Structure formats: structure tokens, C-alpha cells
Amino acid sequence: MVVTVIALELLFVLLIVCLLCRAPYGVLAHQPLAGVGRRSDWREAQERAEQLLRDILSEDEYRHLNRRGYLEVSSRTRPRRVYRVPRHQGQVKVYEGGVPIMALCVQSVEPVPDGDAVLMHKLMIEGNEEEYLRIANRFEPTLYGFIAIRPRGRM
Helix, strand or coil: CHHHHHHHHHHHHHHHHHHHHCCCHHHHCCCCCCCCCCHHHHHHHHHHHHHHHHHHCCHHHHHHHHHHCEEEEECCCCCCEEEEEECCCCCEEEEECCEEEEEEECCCCCCCCHHHHHHHHHHHHHHCHHHHHHHCEEEEEECCEEEECCCCCCC
């Protein structure tokens, strides 16, 4: 009886150790994992994204983005609404009449350079603001920052 209990405990410990030590197949086969490249590849992607950002934004928009740390995108459907897209990835703050009303979080499935993230937000807001609002995670303003709002059912 005691031997059976010890054997089961040992088997359980081995199972836990095995699960904790599991390595992805790519690591065991000495192959790079999908989506993970060399540091120089990421740097090149950042540089291309920055150039695309310069090409698409107006001079004033690009200067404002670099000086203030965010890009202001005006709502096409709500005249007093402005979206502040951060220079580096993070929540998009939404203001109406200069008052913060919410923060939004929309992220790509794969990691993207900061410049591409800025353009993603800008183009989604300008292209289909209602869909952007539908898919975004929302945060309400509070005295100390923003708190998550429980997700609504999808339309």
C-alpha cells in the first residue's frame, strides 16, 4: 500500500516536472520559432514602419506625433470627438470637447512596429469608426486613470 502511494506521488512529480520543462518544438529542433526573428530584422521592420508613417502622415501630423507623443485623429461621425493615438503602442484615449470619455485597446495578433500600430489605429478610425469601436476593449475614465468596462455582446 505504501509503495503504491509513493509510486503514484513519484509519477505525479515526474508529470509536473515534465510539463514545466516542456520546450517548444522549434527550440528542440534548433529552428527559429515563427514570428521570432533576429534583432536586426526587427530594427529593419521598425525603420520601414517609420518611413511609411512619414509618407502617409502630413508634415504637421508627423511633427505633432513626435512632439506630443500622440497623433490626434478627429472623428468623422462625432464632431467634438478626438482620438489620441499614442506614439508607442498603448491605449487610444478618446476625448469629447477636451474631456476624456474612454480609452480603447485594439492590438494586432502578431507583434508590429510602433509606426505600423499608429497607422493601424488611424486608418481604422478614419475608415470605419463604428467597427473600430465595436471591436475595441473599452476603459472608463476614473479619478486615477482608466478601468476596464465589461465587454458587451458582439453585434
